Amino acid sequence: MKENIIAFVCFLGGICLGLSGYAPAVLSLPILPVLLLSILVFLAGLGLGSNEGLTYIIHSFQWQMLLLPVFTIIGTLLFTMLAVFLLHEYTLSDLMAIGSGFGYYSLSSVLILDMKTMTVGIDEATKLASLALLVNVFREMIAMFGCAFFTNKGGSCAAISVSGINSMDVCLPIILKASGNDGKWLPVSVFHGIALELAVPILITLFCH
Amino acid sequence: MFRILFLLFLGIGIGYLLRNIRFVHRIGAATQYVVFLLLFVFGISVGRNQMLMDNITKFGLQAAIIALSGVLGSFVAAYFLGYWQKKKEGGKK
Numbered sequence: 001m002k003e004n005i006i007a008f009v010c011f012l013g014g015i016c017l018g019l020s021g022y023a024p025a026v027l028s029l030p031i032l033p034v035l036l037l038s039i040l041v042f043l044a045g046l047g048l049g050s051n052e053g054l055t056y057i058i059h060s061f062q063w064q065m066l067l068l069p070v071f072t073i074i075g076t077l078l079f080t081m082l083a084v085f086l087l088h089e090y091t092l093s094d095l096m097a098i099g100s101g102f103g104y105y106s107l108s109s110v111l112i113l114d115m116k117t118m119t120v121g122i123d124e125a126t127k128l129a130s131l132a133l134l135v136n137v138f139r140e141m142i143a144m145f146g147c148a149f150f151t152n153k154g155g156s157c158a159a160i161s162v163s164g165i166n167s168m169d170v171c172l173p174i175i176l177k178a179s180g181n182d183g184k185w186l187p188v189s190v191f192h193g194i195a196l197e198l199a200v201p202i203l204i205t206l207f208c209h
Numbered sequence: 210m211f212r213i214l215f216l217l218f219l220g221i222g223i224g225y226l227l228r229n230i231r232f233v234h235r236i237g238a239a240t241q242y243v244v245f246l247l248l249f250v251f252g253i254s255v256g257r258n259q260m261l262m263d264n265i266t267k268f269g270l271q272a273a274i275i276a277l278s279g280v281l282g283s284f285v286a287a288y289f290l291g292y293w294q295k296k297k298e299g300g301k302k
Contacts, residue, residue, distance in 0.1 A: 006245060007244060007245060007248050010246070011252040011255075013252060014249040014250060014251060014252020014255070015252040015256040015262075016256060017253055017256060018252060018253035018254060018256020018258075019256040019262065021257075023253045023257070027250060027253055028257070032250055033247065033251065036243060036246060037247065038212070039243050040240065040243045040244065040247060041220065042216045042219065042220040043236065043239060043240040044217065044220065044240060045217040045221040045222075045223075046220040046221075046223060046224035046236055047240055049221035049222060049224025049226075049228065050227060050228040050234060051224075051228075052228075054225070054228075055228075067290060068290060071283075071287050072286065075282035075283040075285055075286025075287065076279040076283045076286075079279060079282025079285075080275060080279050082278060083275050083278040086274055098275055099278070099279045106244040106247060110251060111213065113254075122254070123258060123260065126258050126261060127258070127260070127268075129251065130255050131272055133251070134268060134269060134276075135272045135275045135276045135279070136276075138273060138276035138277075139279060139280060142277075142280050150284065154284055154287070154288040155288065155291040155292075156291070157287040157290055157291030157294070158283075158288045158291060161283040161284065161287030161290075162280050162283050162287070164283070201213050201214060201217055205213060205214060
């Protein structure tokens with residue numbers, strides 16, 4: 001939660017600086033977000049690879065565990081496709097890319113910014129990336145505040161799925177508690193988060209090209 | 210196009226090989242600071258984009274629609290998966 005607030009303050013600070021027109025030229029070099037994004041993706045990989053949970057997950061891995069992340073991806077993308085009927089100004093692939101963040105707002109938005117700048121220019125790319133940021137912040141918030149509710153209404157599977165990427169960190173304790181501390185959901189929930197973290201850059205790369 | 214995926218898998222490989230070195234875990238924690246910096250830089254380009262700032266409420270509403278669609282879709286899909294798995298387990302007993 002604290003990290004989210006700091007992240008929000010940083011973003012807001014950036015907006016204010018951009019609005020004021022006093023942003024130093026070095027901060028708006030196009031290479032800067034690309035460079036930072038590359039570092040972030042590499043570090044995210046490093047974190048995934050060195051994750052202590054990973055060895056545990058590999059040991060308790062069952063093929064069935066793959067089903068839940070696959071269902072999350074299919075369900076999210078299918079319903080995001082339906083949103084195209086309400087939002088005519090976006091193409092289907094743009095909406096799919098935006099929906100493919102699964103709550104991972106930082107990576108998904110900047111990935112879209114990076115990839116779309118090359119094809120549609122910086123202004124349109126900033127618009128799509130901002131939308132992706134908002135969508136995935138909303139998804140994280142809905143998951144965080146609603147995951148006890150989702151567990152009670154739809155079962156632990158549904159709550160893990162709605163949490164998206166956050167099923168391995170922010171939402172994990174809430175889901176486990178609402179599931180009656182049933183130990184079998186721990187590996188499922190962590191694996192779901194890891195699988196989606198891998199899926200986010202792959203899906204966004206796919207939909208942005 | 211594959212630069213990002215290459216970097217991701219390179220990171221995973223190196224992280225896995227060096228997972229027993231404590232320093233690597235600390236680098237992992239640095240991710241958070243890169244995210245802050247990245248959002249700050251991203252914020253600047255958003256602030257400079259007049260069209261975006263003028264239509265912020267419209268974008269908020271659109272974002273809510275997309276976010277809710279995604280949440281609903283994953284809820285429905287996982288609800289049926291959970292239901293199906295429970296039924297299968299029940300059948301075995």
